[in-house]
Amino acid sequence: MVDVSIIGAGVAGLCMATEIAARGGTVQLYDRETSIGEHACSWWAGGMLAPFCEGENTEEPVVRLGQESIDWWDKNAGGVQRNGSLVLAMGRDQSELKRFARRTSDFDHVSGDFITEKEPDLEGRFNAGLFFGSEAHLTPRVALSALSEKLATKGIHVQTSSAPEQTTIDCRGLSAKDALTDLRGVKGEMLVLKCPDITLSRPVRLLHPRIPLYIVPRGDGVFMLGATMIEATERNRITARSMLELLSAAYALHPAFGEAEILEIGVDARPAFPDNLPRIRKRGDVIYANGLYRHGFLLAPALARMTADYLFEGKRPEVMDED
Amino acid sequence: MRQFYGVTLDNPLMLGTALYPSPAILADAFEESKAAVATVSLRRESGQDKAGQEFWSMIRDLGVAILPNTAGCHTVKEAVTTAHMAREVFDTKWIKLEVIGHTDTLQPDVFGLVEAARILTEDGFQVFPYTTEDLVVADKLLNAGCEVLMPWGAPIGSGQGLNNILGLRTLRAHFEDVPLVVDAGIGLPSHAAQAMELGYDAVLLNTAVAKAGDPAQMARAMALAVEAGQLAAVADPMEPRDMAAPSTPVIGKAFLE
Numbered sequence: 001m002v003d004v005s006i007i008g009a010g011v012a013g014l015c016m017a018t019e020i021a022a023r024g025g026t027v028q029l030y031d032r033e034t035s036i037g038e039h040a041c042s043w044w045a046g047g048m049l050a051p052f053c054e055g056e057n058t059e060e061p062v063v064r065l066g067q068e069s070i071d072w073w074d075k076n077a078g079g080v081q082r083n084g085s086l087v088l089a090m091g092r093d094q095s096e097l098k099r100f101a102r103r104t105s106d107f108d109h110v111s112g113d114f115i116t117e118k119e120p121d122l123e124g125r126f127n128a129g130l131f132f133g134s135e136a137h138l139t140p141r142v143a144l145s146a147l148s149e150k151l152a153t154k155g156i157h158v159q160t161s162s163a164p165e166q167t168t169i170d171c172r173g174l175s176a177k178d179a180l181t182d183l184r185g186v187k188g189e190m191l192v193l194k195c196p197d198i199t200l201s202r203p204v205r206l207l208h209p210r211i212p213l214y215i216v217p218r219g220d221g222v223f224m225l226g227a228t229m230i231e232a233t234e235r236n237r238i239t240a241r242s243m244l245e246l247l248s249a250a251y252a253l254h255p256a257f258g259e260a261e262i263l264e265i266g267v268d269a270r271p272a273f274p275d276n277l278p279r280i281r282k283r284g285d286v287i288y289a290n291g292l293y294r295h296g297f298l299l300a301p302a303l304a305r306m307t308a309d310y311l312f313e314g315k316r317p318e319v320m321d322e323d
Numbered sequence: 324m325r326q327f328y329g330v331t332l333d334n335p336l337m338l339g340t341a342l343y344p345s346p347a348i349l350a351d352a353f354e355e356s357k358a359a360v361a362t363v364s365l366r367r368e369s370g371q372d373k374a375g376q377e378f379w380s381m382i383r384d385l386g387v388a389i390l391p392n393t394a395g396c397h398t399v400k401e402a403v404t405t406a407h408m409a410r411e412v413f414d415t416k417w418i419k420l421e422v423i424g425h426t427d428t429l430q431p432d433v434f435g436l437v438e439a440a441r442i443l444t445e446d447g448f449q450v451f452p453y454t455t456e457d458l459v460v461a462d463k464l465l466n467a468g469c470e471v472l473m474p475w476g477a478p479i480g481s482g483q484g485l486n487n488i489l490g491l492r493t494l495r496a497h498f499e500d501v502p503l504v505v506d507a508g509i510g511l512p513s514h515a516a517q518a519m520e521l522g523y524d525a526v527l528l529n530t531a532v533a534k535a536g537d538p539a540q541m542a543r544a545m546a547l548a549v550e551a552g553q554l555a556a557v558a559d560p561m562e563p564r565d566m567a568a569p570s571t572p573v574i575g576k577a578f579l580e
Contacts (some may be wrong), residue, residue, distance in 0.1 A: 057344045103536060184346075184377035209480055230366065231378035273383070275347035 002311045005030060005163040006171055011039030011140070011296040012289055012303060013171035015146040016158060018076050019304035023312055027156050030163045036144045041173060041235075042296045044266035045191055046216045046226050047140040048203045049073065049298055050085050052106040052132050059275055061319070062295055063105075065302035069138045072301035077146035080138050083202035086110075086119065087130040090252055096207035100130065107132045121198045121254065137203050139218050140297060168289045169307060174233070174271040180281070180290060185269030187231030188226065188294070189242045195249070195260035196221035206253050213249035222263065225250050229294070235269045270294055278303050280310070282323040287311075325502040325524050327471055328417070328449040330388065331526060332359040335549050336515075337390065337504065338542070339529025340364075346381050348538050353385050356542035361387050361525065362419055364394035365409045379412060390451060392419035396434070399439045406443050418443060419451040419473070419506075429479040429507075433460040437467050444455075444468030453506050456490035458497060465501065472498065473506035473527065476518065480530045482510025487515055488532075495522045512548030519552025520560065 002025035006013050009031035018025045033039055051066030074080040087107070089097040101107070107130045114131065116123040148158070170176055177183045200217040216224045228242045243265070250257040272293040273279055280303065281288040287310075289303050306317035316323070326385050338358035343349035353361065363382050382389060391409030396402040399422060406418045424432025425568060431454055437552065440450045444467060452464050456474040474494060476485035485491060486508065495503060502525070505518035509528040518526050526549055535541035 059344070099534075184381075230375075232366070232375045233377060272345075274345065274348075274350070276345035 002169045004169050005311055006169045007163050008171035009158045011042035011300045015300040015304040017151055018147050019308045023296055023308055029156055029158050031158045034158050041268040044268050045140040045296050047138045047297055048220045049136040052104050056100050056103045066298040069298050069301045077143040079142050080136050084133040085135040085203045087205045088126045089207040137216055142262040168286045170286055176290055183271055187230040187232040187234050187269050187271050189228040189238045190226035190266045192264035193223045193260040194221055194263050195257055211245045211249055229297055233269050236267050238265050238267050278319055280317045280320045326501050334359040335525040337527035342533035351539040351540040352532050357546045360390050361385055362390045362392050364392050364498045389413050390417050390419050393421045397423050399435045402439045403442055408532055416449045418448050421453045437463045440464055440469050441467040456487050471502045472503040475507040476505045477508025477509045483508050484514035512544045515545050516548040516552035519549050520555050522556050
């Protein structure tokens with residue numbers, strides 16, 4: 001019988017609890033706070049389920065394991081938009097598009113007409129792009145709430161008391177640095193904008209050699225604009241430079257973003273191991289599942305599935321490096 | 324071999340630490356490159372409260388000399404402040420001085436550069452100025468106290484190679500005793516080899532390796548290239564000629580019918 005305490009109710013912990021409960025395990029869930037919120041870095045996530053695009057700058061496991069995420073989220077949280085993703089570059093950065101295409105797979109080269117057909121508001125702005133038709137996106141806070149509510153119907157509520165010493169799955173993210181000394185923080189800054197003048201149906205990545213940007217539509221004229229990647233553990237404070245760069249890129253995508261209202265400024269640090277790949281580590285009675293880096297929503301389902309395979313079937317996870 | 328502020332480098336490659344897919348790949352690239360120097364840019368925001376120290380300690384673990392830089396600084400004051408922060412964080416007098424004058428080309432502001440170099444040199448820094456190949460600017464940098472010059476090959480991150488070979492050659496010819504490094508613009512191993520063939524003492528590059536599909540393999544290619552170029556420079560290459568010069572005599576060749 002699988003009976004575990006999960007510490008941390010961010011995207012890693014909630015996926016873990018969902019997966020283990022779905023397989024008939026008993027789960028206790030613990031966190032500093034009783035409800036999901038801005039203390040978890042997944043609160044600030046983009047919510048792109050884009051395994052193929054991520055292949056541009058990550059290693060093979062991310063692309064392969066990330067493909068599980070779309071169906072997993074659809075089944076367990078709903079709200080997945082399967083509209084693909086669009087990768088674009090401004091005229092002078094066309095070489096970045098070539099480079100991106102060489103490093104990725106499962107896309108089509110598309111024309112300006114295609115871009116206009118898919119995203120009418122971008123009409124006339126781009127002559128070429130890449131379309132990753134099998135990718136998807138979701139709204140992170142809605143998805144996290146959905147998981148949380150479903151767990152509650154099974155009697156699993158987030159508790160703030162300290163976890164008992166039984167078999168524990170540690171999903172604390174960067175807070176687990178006390179035990180996982182090779183974990184580091186990679187700072188990310190993001191903005192939430194309201195721009196009713198523009199409608200987009202899918203995430204758009206705007207390539208740039210120095211300031212790559214993505215913009216994810218949240219519906220109702222709301223957009224998430226992200227995200228910087230800075231080697232620092234800092235979890236607050238956006239710099240003027242970062243905000244300037246993010247907003248300039250959005251403005252380059254469409255000048256109407258110049259009129260947008262800034263609804264939120266988010267800053268946090270992503271937990272990452274030196275190769276930026278996730279890990280499962282077993283030390284005594286504790287299993288650490290961590291290092292999701294910028295791939296929380298993309299890889300948390302695979303991390304949960306592998307941990308559950310280990311607990312229920314004794315199958316050693318491919319990302320396990322200590323047991 | 325010319326020394327860099329009294330230090331002899333084991334290898335003429337200086338490698339940047341930005342833009343890699345992960346710190347693990349960065350470490351692999353350094354191993355393959357055999358680089359003797361790692362350049363690190365210090366964001367002032369992470370310098371102030373040392374939020375970047377995990378990354379910096381990974382750089383220290385590479386076991387090579389660290390050359391902090393003032394990348395992204397657009398004014399003398401900014402560059403000087405960043406240099407001070409870098410000295411504290413990395414405990415070194417070395418500083419690669421960048422004062423950017425143009426946001427599009429990232430071309431150095433040579434006037435600000437000379438001024439910042441003077442301020443930092445007087446303050447005990449050993450300055451590696453990122454400059455153009457301009458001879459007069461080079462002279463002023465040396466007068467300001469710099470003992471190393473780092474002219475660009477082409478704009479930062481452009482991968483265009485050596486844009487002004489004549490200028491780079493002139494610089495080499497005029498400053499026989501000054502260590503010269505081609506900094507920026509290297510895209511391919513052939514560019515790095517060419518810089519070494521011109522008699523330069525080292526090559527500094529980052530994007531060409533970090534943004535390659537396989538950074539470690541490109542790092543190895545660069546290591547081989549600088550070695551080839553360096554050997555060639557020492558071997559006293561032949562002079563190019565306008566006419567063919569047969570390597571075997573044509574007169575008196577036997578007829579074979």
